[in-house]
Amino acid sequence: MNNNQKAAEVQKVLYTAKTKTTGGRQGNAKSDDGNLDLLLSPPGSNIPGTNPEQLFAAGWSACYIGALGLAAKKLGITIPSHTYVDAEVDLGMNGGDFLLQARLSVSLPGLERNIAEELVIIAHQTCPYSKAIHGNINVTTTVL
Missing domain, CATH: 2.20.25.10 (N-terminal domain of TfIIb)
Structure with a gap:
């Protein structure tokens, strides 16, 4: 195929x-x-x-934290040790079609908000999971 x-x-x-x-x-x-x-x-x-949605959420959030670390390195900083990503992946339907949608809540404690937001943008461009789903499912990212 x-x-x-x-x-x-x-x-x-x-x-x-x-x-x-x-x-x-x-x-x-x-x-x-x-x-x-x-x-x-x-x-x-x-x-x-x-279930597969939990596995996807766990894999994506783990990978995303790695991408945040790479983004921070590009900016010459280190991500806080207590950084976390809460990932929520919804399995839903539109008519007869099964679809996913997701929300990422990113906590980068101690970083200025504008720096945290810049890291999130770069991480989405770096993370293979984010790249794989870009344009394929609705994703909302929130910096906590």
Whole structure:
């Protein structure tokens, strides 16, 4: 299958995540190295496990903090040690189509607001998750 979407080509692979998922939203996801092995469950169910939206939110927010660090380095500063990102990913519908939307709340305690806002802008341009979803889902970012 060839996805005809044009994107920048990867020139150097830094890491490849390998997982095997069975059973869909009521299944199991395992990484090839054994570090990830978790039950999956549908959002809002009482079935034990996590769901893809939670996994996406966790991965994106972790990556985004790394992008904030790179952005700070470009500006010659260091992000505060208590920096955090609260990520909320909604699974919703529009007519018969399933869609995602997201909100990122970014806390950079001790930084001047204008510097924090500049870091957020640069981080969205750096973070691979932000780049992947840019223009594909609605995202609201708030500096706390």
